[in-house]
Amino acid sequence: MTNSDFDLRDFTPYLLNMAAEASSEAFQPNYKGKYGMLRTEWRVVFHLGRYGPMTAKEICERARVHKTKVSRAVAALEKKWFLKRDALPDDRRLEKLSLTAKGRAAFRDLYDAARAFDDHLMAQFTPEQQAMLRDCLIQIAKL
Amino acid sequence: MTNSDFDLRDFTPYLLNMAAEASSEAFQPNYKGKYGMLRTEWRVVFHLGRYGPMTAKEICERARVHKTKVSRAVAALEKKWFLKRDALPDDRRLEKLSLTAKGRAAFRDLYDAARAFDDHLMAQFTPEQQAMLRDCLIQIAKL
DNA sequence: GCTTGTTAGTTACATTTTCAACCAATATTT
DNA sequence: AAATATTGGTTGAAAATGTAACTAACAAGC
Numbered sequence: 132m133t134n135s136d137f138d139l140r141d142f143t144p145y146l147l148n149m150a151a152e153a154s155s156e157a158f159q160p161n162y163k164g165k166y167g168m169l170r171t172e173w174r175v176v177f178h179l180g181r182y183g184p185m186t187a188k189e190i191c192e193r194a195r196v197h198k199t200k201v202s203r204a205v206a207a208l209e210k211k212w213f214l215k216r217d218a219l220p221d222d223r224r225l226e227k228l229s230l231t232a233k234g235r236a237a238f239r240d241l242y243d244a245a246r247a248f249d250d251h252l253m254a255q256f257t258p259e260q261q262a263m264l265r266d267c268l269i270q271i272a273k274l
Numbered sequence: 275m276t277n278s279d280f281d282l283r284d285f286t287p288y289l290l291n292m293a294a295e296a297s298s299e300a301f302q303p304n305y306k307g308k309y310g311m312l313r314t315e316w317r318v319v320f321h322l323g324r325y326g327p328m329t330a331k332e333i334c335e336r337a338r339v340h341k342t343k344v345s346r347a348v349a350a351l352e353k354k355w356f357l358k359r360d361a362l363p364d365d366r367r368l369e370k371l372s373l374t375a376k377g378r379a380a381f382r383d384l385y386d387a388a389r390a391f392d393d394h395l396m397a398q399f400t401p402e403q404q405a406m407l408r409d410c411l412i413q414i415a416k417l
Numbered sequence: 418g419c420t421t422g423t424t425a426g427t428t429a430c431a432t433t434t435t436c437a438a439c440c441a442a443t444a445t446t447t
Numbered sequence: 448a449a450a451t452a453t454t455g456g457t458t459g460a461a462a463a464t465g466t467a468a469c470t471a472a473c474a475a476g477c
Contacts, residue, residue: 186425187426224425
């Protein structure tokens with residue numbers, strides 16, 4: 132039978148979820164508190180700000196978010212004037228999404244906050260730990 | 275200004291979320307597909323099976339889940355006959371929750387599946403990586 | 418041309434999660 | 448003892464997510 136030395140702390144998906152939740156919650160005030168954004172909205176802003184204008188489809192693929200979530204995030208961001216849509220003449224199904232001035236300002240702020248947050252979070256680990264943690268997570272996430 | 279070498283892959287909360295999502299989704303068929311359980315229900319079953327009967331309050335604290343989620347998970351598990359409630363004579367607000375025979379059988383199955391899943395997930399890493407990953411996650415999760 | 422199939426994106430509906438208010442039992446204060 | 452506060456747990460409404468069906472634009476086959 133199962134010898135009972137296997138604990139919740141030994142179940143990696145559980146640990147990953149707890150760590151993800153803790154770190155996400157700690158960063159949340161930056162986009163939620165300051166800009167009233169949801170997590171998916173912040174991810175969309177990140178993608179547009181970091182990689183330039185693109186279509187919703189591209190965001191779905193790069194951010195690995197389902198299209199309905201992206202659709203709603205884009206609608207919300209548009210309503211709050213963080214981004215704008217431009218029709219693409221060659222294919223009228225597509226829309227080029229890009230940040231407005233307000234969106235770019237928010238992105239810069241959040242981008243810096245994210246970097247600072249990460250620096251602080253990782254400061255508790257040695258460089259070897261940091262590199263190994265990153266590698267393991269990327270591998271588990273199949274990125 | 276921000277020199278743009280900071281990528282999404284360098285933002286640890288993002289990596290943690292992607293890894294947590296990927297691993298949780300991969301394990302999900304075990305409790306969802308086979309037993310029709312939600313994630314919180316599986317966690318409740320795990321706690322009762324692994325640590326013995328306890329009250330909802332104790333599950334909240336140990337599993338770090340909000341009481342409304344536990345309350346609903348317990349109600350669902352009771353309806354499906356995975357657990358039963360017993361009044362505690364000294365404090366009638368409390369109920370001792372414990373697994374039924376059906377609940378214990380499901381727990382044993384899921385417990386073994388969890389262990390096997392974890393073994394397989396971690397097999398791609400060296401023992402040093404495994405230990406370091408575990409330590410880092412526990413620290414980030416503040417467990 | 419017309420039919421069929423695909424693709425980008427939205428919308429409607431069901432399920433889950435979250436937040437606050439709530440109830441009943443116990444504990445505390447006076 | 449009576450009044451108040453606290454605690455364990457539930458419930459209802461609002462917010463968010465997931466799933467599937469849908470629309471409109473394009474593409475391919477005939």
